[in-house]
Each structure stands twice: as structure tokens, then as C-alpha cells.
Amino acid sequence: MNDEMRERLAAYLDGALSPEDRATVEAQLARSEELRRELESLKALSATLKSLPREKLPPGFFARLEARRHRALKPRTWVFLPPAARPLAFAMSTAVVALVVWDKTRAPESIHVPVGWQGDRAAVVSEADAPTAQFDFAKQVTGAAAGGSGLAANQTIAVAPAAPAPAAARKAARAPGAPLEVAEPAATAFVARSEEERSAFNERQHEYLEKAKKEMGIAKVIQRADSEDDIALDVAEPPAARVSERRLGGVAAVRGAASSQRLGAMSAGPSDDPDATRARAKVVALLLTGPETLQAAWTASGAAGDPPAADFKTQAVAMLPEPGLIVGIQDGKKARIIRWRPVGGEPVLRFHIVPASDKPTRFVQVPPAP
Amino acid sequence: MSESEFLERHAELVYNLALRLTGNRTDAEDLAQDALIRALKALPGFRGESQASTWVYRITVNAWKNRVRSEKRRAFWRTVSFGFIDTDDEDGPVREPAADEPPLDQGLEKEEGSSVVQKALLQLEENDRAIVILRELEEKSYEEIGDALDLPAGTVKSRLFRARAKLKTLLERTHAS
Numbered sequence: 001m002n003d004e005m006r007e008r009l010a011a012y013l014d015g016a017l018s019p020e021d022r023a024t025v026e027a028q029l030a031r032s033e034e035l036r037r038e039l040e041s042l043k044a045l046s047a048t049l050k051s052l053p054r055e056k057l058p059p060g061f062f063a064r065l066e067a068r069r070h071r072a073l074k075p076r077t078w079v080f081l082p083p084a085a086r087p088l089a090f091a092m093s094t095a096v097v098a099l100v101v102w103d104k105t106r107a108p109e110s111i112h113v114p115v116g117w118q119g120d121r122a123a124v125v126s127e128a129d130a131p132t133a134q135f136d137f138a139k140q141v142t143g144a145a146a147g148g149s150g151l152a153a154n155q156t157i158a159v160a161p162a163a164p165a166p167a168a169a170r171k172a173a174r175a176p177g178a179p180l181e182v183a184e185p186a187a188t189a190f191v192a193r194s195e196e197e198r199s200a201f202n203e204r205q206h207e208y209l210e211k212a213k214k215e216m217g218i219a220k221v222i223q224r225a226d227s228e229d230d231i232a233l234d235v236a237e238p239p240a241a242r243v244s245e246r247r248l249g250g251v252a253a254v255r256g257a258a259s260s261q262r263l264g265a266m267s268a269g270p271s272d273d274p275d276a277t278r279a280r281a282k283v284v285a286l287l288l289t290g291p292e293t294l295q296a297a298w299t300a301s302g303a304a305g306d307p308p309a310a311d312f313k314t315q316a317v318a319m320l321p322e323p324g325l326i327v328g329i330q331d332g333k334k335a336r337i338i339r340w341r342p343v344g345g346e347p348v349l350r351f352h353i354v355p356a357s358d359k360p361t362r363f364v365q366v367p368p369a370p
Numbered sequence: 371m372s373e374s375e376f377l378e379r380h381a382e383l384v385y386n387l388a389l390r391l392t393g394n395r396t397d398a399e400d401l402a403q404d405a406l407i408r409a410l411k412a413l414p415g416f417r418g419e420s421q422a423s424t425w426v427y428r429i430t431v432n433a434w435k436n437r438v439r440s441e442k443r444r445a446f447w448r449t450v451s452f453g454f455i456d457t458d459d460e461d462g463p464v465r466e467p468a469a470d471e472p473p474l475d476q477g478l479e480k481e482e483g484s485s486v487v488q489k490a491l492l493q494l495e496e497n498d499r500a501i502v503i504l505r506e507l508e509e510k511s512y513e514e515i516g517d518a519l520d521l522p523a524g525t526v527k528s529r530l531f532r533a534r535a536k537l538k539t540l541l542e543r544t545h546a547s
Binding site for chain 1 (some may be wrong): 377381382385386389390395399402403406407410487488491495496497498502505506507511512525527528529530531532534535537538541543544546
């Protein structure tokens with residue numbers, strides 16, 4: 001059943017169809033169990049919404065309404081000066097206006113600046129006559145006797161030209177056929193001009209995020225064969241892609257398929273090699289040590305509401321592969337072991353707050369209680 | 371229609387619409403009074419082009435949307451002005467803090483179901499929330515809802531469909547947990 005049919009069914013329930021369309025939908029309902037179920041679902045939702053109780057006006061509502069209305073209608077209060085003060089107020093306000101006008105329109109003062117020396121005193125000229133530059137680098141410097149200022153009389157000071165601006169980085173020549181490097185466009189904030197635009201934008205963002213979540217692989221934690229200190233990674237359902245590891249908040253996540261070389265050894269049949277046997281230890285759980293990975297794992301598991309609030313300085317969140325209970329935590333020399341038992345039930349029972357640990361964590365599933 | 375007749379017929383309707391839009395009794399009374407004052411002011415000019423209830427619903431929803439926008443602006447400036455806030459409410463008198471009236475979801479311990487539904491409603495966007503309330507609770511037609519919200523009936527139909535789908539998902543998730 002597509003959305004158009006669902007929408008038509010909703011309009012049928014709302015009594016918004018023409019008589020002809022209504023007859024058509026009724027004929028379709030008679031033929032289709034799925035349509036009838038969908039209609040029942042819509043009726044149930046409608047009944048749920050209609051269950052919201054209707055409330056009486058709170059006591060004193062109308063009295064408060066009248067008081068508020070009276071305040072809203074009250075005219076503004078103007079302040080009137082006594083007659084004797086009015087001329088003074090007028091004069092002061094006029095003076096202020098005149099002062100402002102005078103300040104804005106008066107000619108600027110003539111400013112005098114010192115320019116060079118004339119004999120034993122500075123020559124002063126008005127700003128209008130002052131040269132553009134106070135110092136004429138073209139002329140020789142005359143002044144104090146040699147040894148006083150470090151300059152010989154009539155010695156010319158060579159003014160080094162300004163250091164050239166750093167040369168712009170030369171772009172490496174692009175090899176023929178090589179892709180162009182295009183800078184990413186600057187992110188611009190989206191400004192909605194209407195509710196419809198905002199809704200459409202939010203929906204597009206949601207679809208993009210859902211698609212991105214689907215493209216990520218599922219990570220599980222297993223033991224690596226060579227050392228019980230290490231935690232190796234694998235994917236549950238490997239799509240055909242190259243494996244890559246990236247640490248996210250303390251959890252190593254695998255994107256894409258596992259490499260055939262490593263997983264080949266992991267999924268090999270029975271072997272006499274105890275290391276290989278240990279390598280095939282059961283994939284159990286994740287230890288989430290950051291809020292972002294916790295949120296991502298919570299959302300991906302389909303649990304409702306908010307994830308448990310953990311203080312990640314001293315705690316971590318264990319995510320079990322299925323709903324279960326933690327039955328024991330053992331702190332070994334090289335690793336910490338968390339034992340858990342499946343109990344079935346809500347997806348939220350996959351998440352448990354545990355103490356943080358510097359040691360690698362191994363999860364061991366124990367059989368269900370008899 | 372006299373003012374007293376108008377209030378007698380529509381005050382409770384407006385209050386309940388405001389209650390479902392805001393999810394809070396204090397805000398609902400504030401919004402309802404604001405809307406009714408505006409309606410009373412405009413009442414002499416009401417010529418009956420639409421039903422009075424549709425007309426007053428439009429005033430209420432517009433008043434509510436204005437408040438939402440004002441609150442968003444205030445929230446923005448609150449983060450940048452570090453306490454130098456102009457507390458004058460440009461839409462009305464300064465609001466009393468909601469000290470003695472609990473929000474709906476706290477005051478309805480006996481009615482767990484309705485608080486869950488109200489919470490789900492509050493997660494809808496403004497227009498969608500108003501559309502669902504006017505359709506499901508006030509049983510207005512698509513045309514009347516469009517008239518109240520200044521939207522075409524076709525848009526009301528499609529937005530109602532999306533809003534119902536979202537509510538269904540929210541309520542199923544809450545029920546599952």
C-alpha cells in the first residue's frame with residue numbers, strides 16, 4: 001500500500017471524499033484485508049487523540065481577562081510641565097539643538113604640524129601647507145656631527161625596499177587526466193521562509209541521516225587469537241567492501257566488509273590449533289566509552305527514549321548483542337571479564353552501565369537460568 | 371453578537387485549543403486571554419465571512435505562532451546578551467512565573483495516557499500540531515482548518531497525513547518502552 005492510498009483512506013475517515021471517491025474506497029476496503037487493517041489503525045490513532053480531556057476554564061479566568069483587558073486599554077500618561085517651567089524647558093531644548101547644529105557645521109580648526117628644522121628651531125606650517133610626507137627620503141640626511149648620532153654629516157641613508165610579499169604558493173601542475181581539486185563549498189546556514197520549507201528541510205535531513213546510518217556496518221567485539229589482551233573486530237553481515245578501522249570515542253567501529261584474510265581465519269572450520277579455536281570465540285558485545293557512540297548505538301538498536309546517562313570519566317556502557325542482564329564482572333590481571341545472561345524483552349535491556357576500566361574487556365555469555 | 375455571548379460560546383474552546391498547543395495550563399491561560407482580547411477588539415468588524423469559531427481559532431493560532439517566534443528570538447538573545455534581557459513582553463504584560471500551576475504532564479498522574487499523547491503532540495511542528503488538534507479534537511473540515519491557518523485544503527490534507535504518521539510512530543515507540 002503506498003502513501004497515496006493511505007492518505008486517501010485518511011480522507012475517507014475524515015469524511016473529506018466526494019461521494020464517488022467514497023464509494024470507490026468502500027469497494028476497495030471490501031476487497032482488501034490490508035486496507036481494512038490500515039483503516040482500523042487510523043481509527044485507533046484518532047480515538048487516542050480524542051481521549052485528551054476537555055478542561056473547564058480555570059477559576060477566575062474571566063476576572064483576570066477583564067483586568068488584563070483594562071490594562072491593555074489604559075491610555076498613555078503624558079507629563080505636563082507647570083506653565084512657569086515651560087519657557088526654560090523650551091530654551092534649554094533649543095540650546096541643545098543649536099549646539100548640535102553648530103558642532104556639525106563648523107569649519108575644522110587649522111592644525112599646525114612641525115615640519116623639519118630651520119636652524120635651531122622647528123619650522124611650523126599649517127596642516128594645509130604640510131607636505132604629504134614629513135620625511136623626504138630622496139634628500140640627504142643632515143644633522144648632528146658624526147659620532148653623535150652615528151651618522152656622518154651628509155651621509156645618505158639607504159632605505160631598503162620593503163621585503164617583497166611572499167610569493168603565492170604555486171599550484172602543482174595537474175597531470176593530464178587527473179581529477180580537479182575543488183574546494184568544498186562553504187556551508188551556508190539554511191533560513192526557512194515558511195513552515196513548509198522548514199518541514200521539507202527537516203525531512204530531507206532526516207532521510208539523509210537514516211541513509212547514512214544504513215550505510216554503516218555493524219561492529220562486534222571478539223577476541224583476537226594471539227593475545228587475550230587485544231580486542232579484535234569483525235562485522236556481523238559483511239557487505240562487499242574493504243574493511244577500515246576508525247576509533248570512535250573508544251569503540252573501534254568497522255565499516256564495510258571484513259578483510260578475507262583475517263575473517264577467513266576467524267571463520268575457519270574446526271582446527272587442532274588452540275589459538276584458532278580461541279579466535280573463533282563468540283562475538284558478544286560492545287563497550288561504549290563516549291556519548292556519541294552511545295547515542296548512535298542506542299538509535300541503531302531501535303530503543304525508545306534516551307540512552308542511560310553515564311559519567312564517562314568513571315563509567316562505560318556495555319551494549320549486549322541481545323537483551324540480557326549482567327551477572328558478574330571479574331577484574332583479571334590482563335583483562336576484565338563481564339558475564340551476561342540473555343533474558344529476552346525490550347531493546348533497552350541491551351544497555352548497562354558498568355565501571356570504566358583501563359584493561360581490555362571481554363564479554364562472556366552464560367546460559368539462561370533453568 | 372454581544373461580547374458576553376461571544377465569550378460564553380468561545381472562551382472555553384479557545385482555552386482548550388491553547389491548552390493543546392502549549393501543553394501547559396499557565397501558558398494556555400495566557401495565550402487564551404491574549405487571543406480573546408484580540409478577538410473582542412476585532413469583533414465589531416467581524417462580518418461572518420467564516421464561522422465565528424474558525425475565525426477565533428485563526429486568531430488563537432496566530433497569537434500562538436507569534437509567541438513561539440518571540441520566544442525563539444528571546445532564547446537566542448538570552449545566549450548572547452548574558453543576562454541583559456529586556457523583560458517587557460511586546461505581546462502583552464509581563465508573564466507571571468508558573469510557580470503554582472504544574473505543566474500538564476506533571477498534573478495528570480492519574481491520566482498517564484493523555485500526558486503521553488500531549489507529549490507526542492508537542493513534538494510536532496507548529497502548523498502540524500494546530501492541524502491535528504483542529505481536526506481530531508475540534509473536528510473541523512480540511513477547508514475550515516485551511517481557513518484558520520491560511521493554508522490550502524490540499525496542503526492541510528497532506529500535512530495531516532504526515533503528522534498522523536509521525537504521531538503513530540511516536541506513540542508506538544513510547545508504548546514499546
